Every structure is written in structure tokens, then in C-alpha cells.
Amino acid sequence: MFQENRQVDALVVGGGIAGMQAALDLADQGYQVALVEKEASIGGKMIALSKVFPTLDCCSCITTPKMSAVAHHENIQLFTYCEVQSIAENPNGYSVQVTQKPRYVNIDKCTGCRLCEFDCPIDLPNLFDMNLGARRAIGVPFSTAVPQKAVLDIENCILCGKCEKVCPVEGCIDFSQTAQTFTLNAQAIVLATGFELTPTNAKKEYGAGELLNVVDALTVERLLAPTGPYGHVLRPSDGKEPESIAYVQCAGSRDKTLGVEYCSRICCMYAIKQAMLLAGALPLADITIYYMDIRTFGKGYEQFYQNARAMGIEFVKGKVARVHEDESQNPVVRVELIDDGSKVVERPHDMVVLSVGMVPGYDPRPIFKVPIAADDRFIAIPEPNLAPCVTNRPGIFATGTAVGPMDIVDCIVMAGAAAAETAAYLQNGQSLSRKLRVSRKVGEKELVHA
Numbered sequence: 215m216f217q218e219n220r221q222v223d224a225l226v227v228g229g230g231i232a233g234m235q236a237a238l239d240l241a242d243q244g245y246q247v248a249l250v251e252k253e254a255s256i257g258g259k260m261i262a263l264s265k266v267f268p269t270l271d272c273c274s275c276i277t278t279p280k281m282s283a284v285a286h287h288e289n290i291q292l293f294t295y296c297e298v299q300s301i302a303e304n305p306n307g308y309s310v311q312v313t314q315k316p317r318y319v320n321i322d323k324c325t326g327c328r329l330c331e332f333d334c335p336i337d338l339p340n341l342f343d344m345n346l347g348a349r350r351a352i353g354v355p356f357s358t359a360v361p362q363k364a365v366l367d368i369e370n371c372i373l374c375g376k377c378e379k380v381c382p383v384e385g386c387i388d389f390s391q392t393a394q395t396f397t398l399n400a401q402a403i404v405l406a407t408g409f410e411l412t413p414t415n416a417k418k419e420y421g422a423g424e425l426l427n428v429v430d431a432l433t434v435e436r437l438l439a440p441t442g443p444y445g446h447v448l449r450p451s452d453g454k455e456p457e458s459i460a461y462v463q464c465a466g467s468r469d470k471t472l473g474v475e476y477c478s479r480i481c482c483m484y485a486i487k488q489a490m491l492l493a494g495a496l497p498l499a500d501i502t503i504y505y506m507d508i509r510t511f512g513k514g515y516e517q518f519y520q521n522a523r524a525m526g527i528e529f530v531k532g533k534v535a536r537v538h539e540d541e542s543q544n545p546v547v548r549v550e551l552i553d554d555g556s557k558v559v560e561r562p563h564d565m566v567v568l569s570v571g572m573v574p575g576y577d578p579r580p581i582f583k584v585p586i587a588a589d590d591r592f593i594a595i596p597e598p599n600l601a602p603c604v605t606n607r608p609g610i611f612a613t614g615t616a617v618g619p620m621d622i623v624d625c626i627v628m629a630g631a632a633a634a635e636t637a638a639y640l641q642n643g644q645s646l647s648r649k650l651r652v653s654r655k656v657g658e659k660e661l662v663h664a
């Protein structure tokens with residue numbers, strides 16, 4: 215299936231928005247790029263979002279064309295459902311062992327018709343919809359997945375053979391597939407392995423995992439998305455439209471007890487965005503945001519916040535101590551009101567959303583031998599001000615939220631920077647910012663000696 219020893223200029227690891235943009239920027243300059251993504255589709259977290267702050271653009275509408283551009287670019291080879299197993303230095307860069315996990319579907323034959331999915335008798339929680347909706351044991355991972363190819367979940371398959379019978383392409387479903395390893399030779403590597411959310415149930419006192427109507431913000435993204443599980447915003451316990459929704463800010467960031475002492479930067483903005491979208495979807499609902507500080511760091515972000523206040527979203531400065539449930543499964547928030555003499559009150563809501571933070575999605579140390587920062591455990595960048603994408607290992611660059619919490623705009627900008635650094639390295643064997651620093655030093659020397 216795979217040609218051994220493929221040669222590319224650059225390997226991008228991770229197909230979220232940062233990895234896709236870095237791959238496209240390199241490919242547009244004529245470099246040969248391989249993009250390796252561990253999931254069955256590219257798109258990362260962004261493809262699961264409803265709309266994006268601060269423009270409120272439909273997220274699928276802006277992400278899907280990028281995904282498609284990556285898949286169809288003549289200079290990009292896309293490897294989904296693949297993982298890097300090891301890398302070894304060679305005179306031309308790195309020899310990279312990649313494992314293709316078995317899809318049990320022949321990717322060259324699958325047409326994405328989804329007949330296998332429609333006939334499969336097994337219903338499972340839909341991971342893409344944060345387990346709210348259902349999926350089948352075989353199927354295309356989600357409606358806008360790239361590639362539009364089915365994948366079979368062998369762990370949950372009962373081997374009834376219905377998918378094989380209904381599939382119109384001979385030999386497409388292949389229960390005998392095994393993992394295959396192949397080699398990619400790349401001169402440079404860009405790590406764009408992204409982030410994960412702080413576990414929703416990390417703060418036991420907020421009840422997530424036990425109280426059905428306490429959910430995390432990514433779940434609300436799916437509830438609000440046009441491609442979401444219900445087409446409406448309904449609360450999980452009884453399918454009722456919530457009339458009162460509360461956000462608990464810093465529910466996974468700025469918290470020593472979780473080992474996440476940093477600010478995740480995006481949570482204030484996504485909570486404000488979701489509050490506005492909920493106000494549109496549920497015009498009669500009361501929406502409250504319990505916060506410690508509101509951090510609106512980007513262009514147009516403060517105005518976005520002020521617009522939310524003007525829309526009637528309630529902002530309450532207070533630290534939430536805990537969330538428990540009343541007899542109607544309504545979550546009750548116990549909060550200290552900082553602007554009201556530190557009074558402690560309990561307020562019931564229909565649904566509580568935890569604004570969870572960002573933690574690293576991948577540890578690059580075992581395979582890429584790239585260190586992580588001691589304070590936040592994201593990829594360590596020796597000179598973050600001058601060379602924000604350059605790791606301490608020659609030819610290995612990092613971008614997007616693999617380096618630290620950031621929003622989509624910053625991911626795009628940083629992906630461009632990583633592509634520029636990589637292109638300079640491919641041309642000259644050293645990164646652009648290192649060259650600039652060296653020439654600046656030479657310039658300084660010349661000045662001193664002049």
C-alpha cells in the first residue's frame with residue numbers, strides 16, 4: 215500500500231489549524247510536505263467549534279476549505295490515522311518511521327458513500343459530538359471529515375458482516391488489515407500537535423461527570439453547531455431547553471491545585487462568544503458568567519465583551535466554590551460575590567458550563583527529543599521573543615497550541631512563522647531567526663570595529 219522511503223522536504227505532525235496552515239504555507243512555496251495526523255480526519259479542535267470569536271464566522275465554513283486545500287494540494291501528502299513511531303538523524307535530516315493504524319477499510323477504494331454506516335447495527339456514543347449523539351461502529355468520522363473515508367471501530371464491531379455485504383466496492387471493507395509501518399525522509403519537522411482540555415472532572419467540587427447538567431465548553435460548541443447532535447440547545451439530563459445557563463470561568467486554569475497555574479487565554483473569549491450565541495438560540499434564557507477577571511487580549515476583543523454586556527449577559531465577579539444539584543437536577547452554584555462584600559450565595563441554574571483550559575496534547579520528548587517547559591509542560595522554546603517557533607533541536611520547529619495556549623488567529627500567524635523558519639532552514643540549513651541574530655551580531659561587531 216505504501217511506497218517505502220518517501221522523500222519530502224518537511225514533515226508536519228498534527229493536522230489542526232496550525233499544522234494545516236504551516237503545511238499549506240510551505241507547499242505554496244514549492245516544498246514537498248507530508249502531514250501526519252493521528253485521527254481519521256484532519257481539522258483538529260477547530261472543526262468541532264460552532265462559530266468563532268470575534269467575527270462569529272461559521273467555523274465549519276472557514277475550516278472545511280482549509281482541510282480540502284490540504285487534501286488536494288499537489289505538494290502535500292496527507293497521512294491520516296497515522297502516528298510517528300521514531301525518528302533518526304541522517305545526513306539529509308530525519309528518517310521518520312510512521313505507523314498507519316488499520317482502518318479496516320481500504321482508503322483507496324472507499325468512496326465515502328456511507329452505506330456501511332447506515333447498515334451497521336451498533337450504536338455508540340459519538341466522540342465528535344462529545345458523546346451527546348450516536349455514531350455507528352463503522353462510518354465517516356463526521357459529516358465534514360477529510361478524507362471522506364470510513365473507519366471501522368474494531369473494538370466495538372460484532373463482525374456481523376453487514377457493512378461488507380452492503381458496500382458497493384469489492385474488497386473495500388477489509389477485516390484482515392493490520393498496522394503498517396513506512397519511512398518518511400524529511401529535512402525538517404514541524405510539530406503542531408495541539409492541545410487537550412483540562413479534564414472536565416478535575417475539580418471534583420464542580421460536579422462534572424456526576425451531575426448531568428454540568429458540561430464543558432466544547433460540549434456547548436457541539437450543541438450550538440449547525441452540525442451538532444440535536445439541532446437545538448438541550449440540556450443532557452432531560453432534553454429540556456435550558457432557561458438559565460451559568461459559566462464558571464477559570465475552571466481548569468490559574469489553579470495551583472490542578473498544576474495549571476497559567477491563564478489559558480481563550481476561555482474568557484469563548485465563554486462570551488457562547489453566551490452571545492446562546493442568547494440568540496434561546497432568547498428567553500438568562501445567561502450568567504461567574505469570573506475572576508475578564509481577559510480580552512486581542513484586536514476587537516474588548517468591544518466584543520462590551521457588546522455581550524450590552525446584550526444583557528450577566529457578568530458576576532465571584533469565585534465559584536462548588537456546584538451541587540437540587541431535586542430537579544438543576545445545578546446550584548455556590549459563589550462568593552466579590553463586588554458585594556464577599557457575600558456567599560447559592561444560585562440555581564438549568565445548566566452549568568465549565569470554562570476548562572488548555573493543556574498540552576502531546577509529549578514530544580520520547581520520540582522527538584524536544585524538551586518541554588517546566589512551568590506549563592508545552593514545547594519549550596529557548597528564545598520565545600525572537601524565535602517563537604524554533605526548538606532547541608536543529609530542523610525541528612513547533613507551532614500553534616503545541617507551544618502554549620493561543621487562539622486561532624495566533625495559531626495562523628504562528629504557523630506562517632513556522633513555515634518561514636522551516637523554509638529558511640531548508641534553503642540554508644539554519645533557521646531564519648538564527649540567521650538574523652547571527653547577521654545582527656556580525657553587524658554589531660562591524661560597528662564596534664568601525
Ligand SMILES: Cc1cc2nc3c(=O)[nH]c(=O)nc-3n(C[C@H](O)[C@H](O)[C@H](O)COP(=O)(O)OP(=O)(O)OC[C@H]3O[C@@H](n4cnc5c(N)ncnc54)[C@H](O)[C@@H]3O)c2cc1C
Nearest residue numbers: 228230231232252258259266267407408409614615621622
Ligand atoms: C471550547 C472552545 C472554544 C474555542 N473557540 C474559539 C474561538 O471562537 N476562536 C478562536 O480563535 N479560538 C477558539 N478556541 C481555540 C482554538 O480551538 C485553538 O486555538 C485551535 O483549535 C488550536 O489549533 P492547533 O492546531 O494548535 O491544535 P489542535 O486543534 O489541537 O490540533 C492538533 C492536531 O494534532 C493532532 N495530533 C496530536 N498529537 C499528534 C501526534 N502525536 N501525531 C499526529 N497528530 C497528532 C491532533 O489529533 C489534532 O488534529 C476554542 C477552544 C475551545 C476549547
